[in-house]
Every structure is written in structure tokens, then in C-alpha cells.
Amino acid sequence: MSESAAFLAPIPATPAVPPLVSRLVEQFGAAWVGHDNLDTWLAQSGESLLLLCGDPQRYPECLDVAVVLPELCKTLGAHHDRVLRLGVARREDEQALAERFALRRWPSIIWLRDGGYVTQIDGMRDWDEYLRLAENALQMSNALIPLRSEAPSPANGGCH
Template sequence: MTDTNIEAPPLLAQLVSKHQAPWIDFDNIDAWLTSQQGDHVLLFAGDPVRFPEAVDVAVVLPELQKVSASVGRPFGMAVAVPETAEALAKKYGSQRWPTLMFFRSGHYVTTLSGMHDWSDYLTLLAQALAAPTSRAPTIGIPVVGIQAQGASCH
């Protein structure tokens, strides 16, 4: 997906053009997740009129990436396409804006929502990068086969 096809606030577009963060939507998220090695952060910015801190998070994210890389925990970043971001965020159980959603080798890890003080961001970032992968907090019950549990239906 090229950045010329996306209407986005300038700072989001800059993450894509200057920092090589790809645009992510329903069409390419599976390929993006499959191609991952290591940690990645997907920015769900939301509407900057409704959520003005979204622009602040777009500025902070590359700085967090630099600091993290300097201590041996590099991560890649991507940006959710604004027009489909809300529906994509819901797929992963996120309803707060803006949100940094963490993935490791294609698997969900955690989210970090809202704007934070710098020192808090550093602490929260370290915690997110140290957290194990987990199931995204979506609505639903995980399906487990009865045979897998060794139980019968009666």
C-alpha cells in the first residue's frame, strides 16, 4: 500500500515516509504479522480532532524506538490506516485512543493506550517488551476441542 493513497495527518504520514513504518489495514495485516521477526509496535492513532494526544504519540514513538534500540531491545513500527483503524483495533480488543499495540514475531503481546510522561513511557515500554505473547483481549471464548482435553461429552 502506498502512502499516496492514504489520507492522514502529517505526523502519521511522516512515520511512514521518514521512518519506513508501513501502513497497516485489513488487507495487509496478516502478511505484516507473518513477516515479523522480533518486536513490533502498531500505532492506532485515531482521529486527531477527537484525540489530540494521537499526534503527540506519533512524535514520541520514534523516540521510544531509538531509546529501546540503544538498550538492545529494537522494535519495528507500523501505522494503522486511519479510515480502517477503529475496526482493526476492535479485532484485537482495543477501544482506547491512541494505542500502541505490541506484537512479537507476529503474536499479540499487549497494548499501551493514551499519552504518558516520558519516564512512565520508558517504564511501560520496558514492561511491554518483556511481557510474554498472549491472546488478544477480544470478545469471545477460545475454542478447545473435547478430544484435546481427553473428556467425553457425557
């Protein structure tokens, strides 16, 4: 299976993966992103949006964000002649990804450019606010956010 096929491998719609979230992959070309393929997904160039939904029972607005996200990409793409790549965090890897990207609130869209962190848009917003925040993100430089590495370092006891 090719790397791109691995991203698009269907994950069945179960109670843990609501149909509105699965729809992002099935109808809008989003990639399932998890611990095993994050670095490969990040290595692709351009603007990327990674959705971390959280538990839809606890955070039902994640379903609203899943509906708005393709429209946001379509609108920004039309106005800026850019393709925004979508990723959806796999439920079983969401907590680790939330820690890696210093998630502030569930659900969140993590905005990345050329694999580097730009910003995050958390929670459900009014359409005009989404557009404003997205326009700001397009103008931002990549930010320096301490992304948690899986490799041990001397500071966290990696060397003995």
C-alpha cells in the same frame, strides 16, 4: 510491486492523515497497515508496534504519540539491541483493527512480538512512564487475547 513496497506505498497527507502521522512512514520506515495486509505484516518476526491514532480532531493527543513513538523505538533499540518495527493503521481500517486488538482507548500503541499480542500502551504518557511500560512489554510473554478472526466459526454462525 513487492510486499515491502506495498507497505511503504505513500498515502497522501489529507485531513484524515495528519503530516505528523504520515511522517512515521516517510521518515521512520513505518508501514501502513490495513485490513488487506495485516496478516502479512504480523507474519514478520520480532517486536512490532502498531499505532492506532483515531480521529485527530477527537483525540489530538494522537499527534503527540506520533512524535514520541520514533524516539521510544530509538531509545529501546539502543538499550536492548533490538529493532522495533513500526506500523500505522490506515484510517479507513482503524475501527476494524481496534476491534480485533480489543483497543481500550484512542490513541493506542499495540505491542506485538512475532505476530502475537503482548500488550497495548494507550493514550499519551510522560516519557518515564512510556519507558517503564515499554521495558515491561519487552519482558512480557505473548498474551492470549481473543483476536477477532475474519473467518466464520461455528460459534458465530459460520456453519449452517
